[in-house]
Structure formats: structure tokens, C-alpha cells
Amino acid sequence: MGKNFRDGVVIAGVAESEVGVLPHRTELQLHAQAASRALADAGMTLADVDGVLSIGSSRGTRMPSVQVAEYLGITPSFSDSSSLGGCSFEAYVQHAALAIDAGLCTTCLITYGSTQRSSGAGFGGGADPWLASTQFEGLWGLPMMTGAYALAASRHMHLYGTTREQLAEVAVAARKWAQLNPQAPRHEDLSIEDVLSAPMIATPLGKFDCCLVTDGGGAVVVTKADRARDLPRAPVWLWGSAETHTHASIANMPDLTVTPAAITGPAALKSAGVTPADMDLAMIYDSFTITALMSLEDLGFCGKGEGGAFVSDGRIAPGGDFAMNTQGGGLSYTHPGMYGIFLIVEAVRQIRGEAGARQVATDLALVHGTGGALSAGSTLILGKEARR
Structure with a gap:
């Protein structure tokens, strides 16, 4: 090249x-x-x-x-x-x-x-009176950011039959990875039933569908x-690398089930000369369970609407055949308002072989961040060796 x-x-x-x-x-x-x-x-x-x-x-x-x-x-x-x-x-x-x-x-x-x-x-958005999300969303009681992602989750469920159980798979897998990370604060067991029975925050997203604060x-x-x-x-x-943004307020999102990853994923992979199948590790922003699920689809790891089936049966948990968010993610490791830098830190440690009990064999990693109300996306392809 x-x-x-x-x-x-x-x-x-x-x-x-x-x-x-x-x-x-x-x-x-x-x-x-x-x-x-x-x-x-x-x-x-x-x-x-x-x-x-x-x-x-x-x-x-x-x-x-x-x-x-x-x-x-x-x-x-x-x-x-x-x-x-x-x-x-x-x-x-x-x-x-x-x-x-x-x-x-x-x-x-x-x-x-x-x-x-x-x-x-906080960094929830919608507090400044000049923002569109304040004028046209918060005015009617939409809780930001959870409400925005709940709208996307509801639409995805309506169109593709995605279930709360499938979303719960993302949270449970994150917790299992966190249990292998001594720096993670959440080590207690978490089951699908725990996720489903937790207090609802913004339908259909419950407490464990939402990142830590x-x-x-x-x-x-x-x-x-x-x-x-x-x-x-x-x-x-x-x-490889790519970035974009498609909207600011969730009301202006072109399609509630298609994230900016649909643009940045293919562009970053093309710039690297690789495909999703070449990736050993995926570090994908998980502010909410639906964030990770839709990003997996848009990045090309599965088809649109197939994210629920893709993450099922422990596939993205330790021991599964798709390594993702190996330090516990925003759902069970940390989320101080913006999570993207922690994705890079973990990908680098995995590539260098420094991840301890959670180490997976990694020569190539895809790192994808999400910003705002599914507003912005940026994707990196990181490698153990120089680009061939």
C-alpha cells in the first residue's frame, strides 16, 4: 500500500x-x-x-x-x-x-x-436554553441522554424484533469482563434476569442498560x-481512521436505527485495507446497551437488525468467539461523561499483551467511539505491526 x-x-x-x-x-x-x-x-x-x-x-x-x-x-x-x-x-x-x-x-x-x-x-445535554434538544425535546420531558437512546432502542425493537433480553446480553458480558479487571468497581455477578428486573430508567432501558456515572x-x-x-x-x-457527525438533537437523527458508525466504520476499514473479519478485538462505545448493539451492525460485524442475535448466548463475553470491551466497558468499568479515551487505552494494552487475566490474542483492533445523542462517531483501526 x-x-x-x-x-x-x-x-x-x-x-x-x-x-x-x-x-x-x-x-x-x-x-x-x-x-x-x-x-x-x-x-x-x-x-x-x-x-x-x-x-x-x-x-x-x-x-x-x-x-x-x-x-x-x-x-x-x-x-x-x-x-x-x-x-x-x-x-x-x-x-x-x-x-x-x-x-x-x-x-x-x-x-x-x-x-x-x-x-x-454531568454531561447529559439539553440544559442550555439555546440548544435544540432543550427547545424541542427537554420541553416535553425527554430525559437526556437516556431518553434519546431509549427512542433508538424502541425503534430498533419495533423494526427488527430486538428484545430486552438481547440488550441485557451486552450488560452481562460487560460485567463478566469487569470481573477480570481489578480496576473495575463492579465485580458482583449480573444475570439477564437482574437486568430485566432492575428499575426502569427510560423505557425500554433499565438501570443496567445504562452506563456508570x-x-x-x-x-x-x-x-x-x-x-x-x-x-x-x-x-x-x-x-485506519475516520470521523463524522450527522445531527445534534435526537429529533434530527436521519434514521433512529442507523448511527454514524455506518459512515466511519467502512471508511476506517477501507483506509486500513482490512475488513471486519480481520479484527481480533472490538472496543465499542457502550454508553447504553443499545449503543453497542447498533454500532456492531453499522460497523459491519453483522447486518442491520441482526445485532440482537449477534450478541446472544454469551458471544461477546469472556470465552465467547467475539472479544469486545474487555475491561468492562462504560457499563461496568467507568464512564466519567465521555468514554472514548478508555477504549483506546484498553485496545493498546491488549495489542501490547498487557491486559492480564482478560488478555485476548490481538494483532488488530477496531476502536469506535460515539458522541452526543448518537450524533457523532469516530473509528480507529490499530495494529501490532506497521500497516502493510
Whole structure:
């Protein structure tokens, strides 16, 4: 294959901050803690960083990359705080690759921090009066974001016969993976019946169909590929990438059962020169059980309307034949408002063989983030070796 901008970069380091309930931490402290750990993982220091890409979940945080750079003492030559919601970080990897390829910088630090749980600030959307979701959805009592995803789930059930039991398979599988992750807060058993009998949040989504609400942060270091030989750990290569957004408010979603993954999945796979069947691991945003199920369809792992059957009978759980969300996902590991950075962290660890009891054989991984009310999507294809 011919060279493209993705061939010139690698992911050199990844890390999370503390995650959970963290009233003793500020948002900036979580950015900094994750950044320090990721740079240590990469064998680098702040002096190596000349690109900063940051976002947080607090509505009061303005100019996130500027604030993070100031806090860390970095004067970057490239900066980005584009907000695509939870998939911002997958998009940032692509943005970092473009900037490095263009010669704007050599090493990018992607960071995230959120005290959503402790501060009670949340990132649900619909609170600002100028938003369409406030004017035309919240006005009538639609609970955001759960209500938006509940509408999609209801439509999917109506069109394709998807059942609550099939959605519950996603939550149960996530919990089983979390039980293999010592950092996950939820290790208690969870059954299909537990999911079905849990309190309803927004029909048809119950308590366990919804992600956790936590504090936490993460960081990713992207650098020039020619530095790979000097890194303390094997680099992870960017094979493919794509991003898009189709709407902001759920009322303007072109089709309630077709997510932006239907655009970014095929585009990222094409740019990498691979197919869904080539993937050893799928890290797929699971803010809600329906998010993961519809994304699986749109990414090409199964046909539209076949997601329920695809995830059934423990297929995506440990021991199943489709490895997905191996650290427990947003449903059972952590979800501080935006989850996409944690998908990248786990994919890198799996590719490097550092996942411990949850390790699966992984040479190629697909990472897909979702943002907003099924509004935005970004997909990465990550590889153990350089793109052939």
C-alpha cells in the first residue's frame, strides 16, 4: 500500500487517572495525573510534548487544551479542543496524525478529565436554553441522554424484533469482563434476569442498560513513527481512521436505527485495507446497551437488525468467539461523561499483551467511539505491526 498520513505515527503511551468517586480531585488534576502516567508509559517527559489535545466534561471548562497546557507547563505548536462528545478522543488520534504528518508537531498528548460524579455537573445535554434538544425535546420531558437512546432502542425493537433480553446480553458480558479487571468497581455477578428486573430508567432501558456515572480521566501519547525504535514498549500503529457527525438533537437523527458508525466504520476499514473479519478485538462505545448493539451492525460485524442475535448466548463475553470491551466497558468499568479515551487505552494494552487475566490474542483492533445523542462517531483501526 502507498504511504498515507497514518503511516507516520504510533501510539507510544496510554494511561488512566484514578477512576471512580473522587471528591478529592479536580478535573485538571485528573488530566494531569493521566498525562503523567501516559508519558511515563511512553518513556517520555513533558518536554517531549509539542501538541496538546484536550477536553473535559465540565460545562464550566473553557479552552480545555489551553488550560491543560498551562497546568502542565507546555507551550504547544499544535492544539485542539474540538468537541464531538464521547468519540472526541478517537478523532483526536486522527487529528494528531494529521498534525504530525504536516510537520506541525512531533509528539501529541491527548488528555481527558472529569469530576462528573463528584461535582454533579454531568454531561447529559439539553440544559442550555439555546440548544435544540432543550427547545424541542427537554420541553416535553425527554430525559437526556437516556431518553434519546431509549427512542433508538424502541425503534430498533419495533423494526427488527430486538428484545430486552438481547440488550441485557451486552450488560452481562460487560460485567463478566469487569470481573477480570481489578480496576473495575463492579465485580458482583449480573444475570439477564437482574437486568430485566432492575428499575426502569427510560423505557425500554433499565438501570443496567445504562452506563456508570463516575469521575476519572485518561491520556494517550501519539508520536512520530521514527521514534518507535527508542520507545520502552512496543508501539501501536494507526492503520485506519475516520470521523463524522450527522445531527445534534435526537429529533434530527436521519434514521433512529442507523448511527454514524455506518459512515466511519467502512471508511476506517477501507483506509486500513482490512475488513471486519480481520479484527481480533472490538472496543465499542457502550454508553447504553443499545449503543453497542447498533454500532456492531453499522460497523459491519453483522447486518442491520441482526445485532440482537449477534450478541446472544454469551458471544461477546469472556470465552465467547467475539472479544469486545474487555475491561468492562462504560457499563461496568467507568464512564466519567465521555468514554472514548478508555477504549483506546484498553485496545493498546491488549495489542501490547498487557491486559492480564482478560488478555485476548490481538494483532488488530477496531476502536469506535460515539458522541452526543448518537450524533457523532469516530473509528480507529490499530495494529501490532506497521500497516502493510
